[in-house]
Amino acid sequence: MSRVAVLKGGWSAEREVSLVSGAACATALRSLGHDVVEIDVAPDLSAVLTREAPEVVFNALHGRFGEDGCVQGLLEVLGLPYTHSGVLASALAMDKPMAKRVFSDAGLPLARGRIVSREEMLAGEPMDRPYVVKPINEGSSVGVEIVLAGDNVGPRELATWRHGDAVLVEEYIPGREIQVAVMGDEALGAIEIQAFGRFYDYDTKYKDGRARHIMPAGIPRAAQDEACDIALSAHRALGCRGVTRADLRYDDTGEGVGRFALLEVNTQPGMTPLSLVPEIAAYRGMDFTRLVGWILEDASCRR
Missing domain, CATH: 3.40.50.20 (Rossmann fold)
Structure with missing residues (x-):
C-alpha cells in the first residue's frame, strides 16, 4: 500500500x-x-x-x-x-481554442466558433443567433451563456463577463447532451443528460434532481459507437492519460442521420455522487472504489 x-x-x-x-x-x-x-x-x-x-x-x-x-x-x-493527464495535455484541454485546433487537425467534428474580444462584443452580435458564449479556460460550464433568438440579453450585457478579455463564441448545436468516459485506452460508454433547466449548467451538474441521466444514451447503437470513437480520438489527440470525459452534442433534430459536435475534453472529471464518469464505470461493472483504485494504480505505474 x-x-x-x-x-x-x-x-x-x-x-x-x-x-x-x-x-x-x-x-x-x-x-x-x-x-x-x-x-x-x-x-x-x-x-x-x-x-x-x-x-x-x-x-x-x-x-x-x-x-x-x-x-x-x-x-x-x-x-x-x-x-x-500530464502538463501539456492538461494545458491544451483547458484552453478551449487551442483544444479545438488540436481536434480540428485530428479531423474531429466541431461546432463553428471563434474568439471574440470585449470590444467586438460591444460592437454587435458576434454571430447569428443562436450561439453559445464560453470562457476560454474554465470548466464545469462556469460562465457559459446560451443566447437564443428571442432572448432579451444582448452583446452589451454579455460583455460584462468576468472571465478575461476574450471569450469563445460557438454556434448553438440543438439536440442531445452526450458525454463519454475514457479510461486508459478504452471508451467505457456514452451517457445522455436531459437537463430540466435551460441547459446542463454548473448548478444542474452538482445539485440533485436537476437532470435525468440515461445510461446508455438513448441514441442508436451506431451513434453510441461513434461518440465513443470521437471521445477516444480526442483523448489521444491531446495526449491524455488516465481517465477523461468528453462532452458532445448530438443533433438529431433534422431528417436523416444525426451529427455530433465535440465540445471539450475534461482531464479531471468530477468524482462526486452526481458525477458521470463513476456512473458510466458502474454500468460497466466497476464500482467507485475500484475506479479510484485503478486511477491511482495508473499513476503509480509512472513512478
Whole structure:
C-alpha cells in the first residue's frame, strides 16, 4: 500500500465540487488500505507536499491551477507521480481554442466558433443567433451563456463577463447532451443528460434532481459507437492519460442521420455522487472504489 496525498479544494471557481470529489476519493483509497493525507490546496502546496512526503498524488482538483497544467508542472518538479493527464495535455484541454485546433487537425467534428474580444462584443452580435458564449479556460460550464433568438440579453450585457478579455463564441448545436468516459485506452460508454433547466449548467451538474441521466444514451447503437470513437480520438489527440470525459452534442433534430459536435475534453472529471464518469464505470461493472483504485494504480505505474 502507498502513502497518498489527495489534492482537493484549491481556489478555482470549482472549489466546492473539488472538496466533495477529494473527500470521496480519499474515503475510497483508505478502504483499499492506503495511508491517505487530504490536502486543501493553498499557495504553500510545495512545502506541504515536501513535509508530508507522499509516494503518489491523487489530484482531485478541478478548474484553474488544478487541471490546466500548473499543479502538474509543480508535481513534475517535485518528482511526484500523479493521477490523470500530464502538463501539456492538461494545458491544451483547458484552453478551449487551442483544444479545438488540436481536434480540428485530428479531423474531429466541431461546432463553428471563434474568439471574440470585449470590444467586438460591444460592437454587435458576434454571430447569428443562436450561439453559445464560453470562457476560454474554465470548466464545469462556469460562465457559459446560451443566447437564443428571442432572448432579451444582448452583446452589451454579455460583455460584462468576468472571465478575461476574450471569450469563445460557438454556434448553438440543438439536440442531445452526450458525454463519454475514457479510461486508459478504452471508451467505457456514452451517457445522455436531459437537463430540466435551460441547459446542463454548473448548478444542474452538482445539485440533485436537476437532470435525468440515461445510461446508455438513448441514441442508436451506431451513434453510441461513434461518440465513443470521437471521445477516444480526442483523448489521444491531446495526449491524455488516465481517465477523461468528453462532452458532445448530438443533433438529431433534422431528417436523416444525426451529427455530433465535440465540445471539450475534461482531464479531471468530477468524482462526486452526481458525477458521470463513476456512473458510466458502474454500468460497466466497476464500482467507485475500484475506479479510484485503478486511477491511482495508473499513476503509480509512472513512478
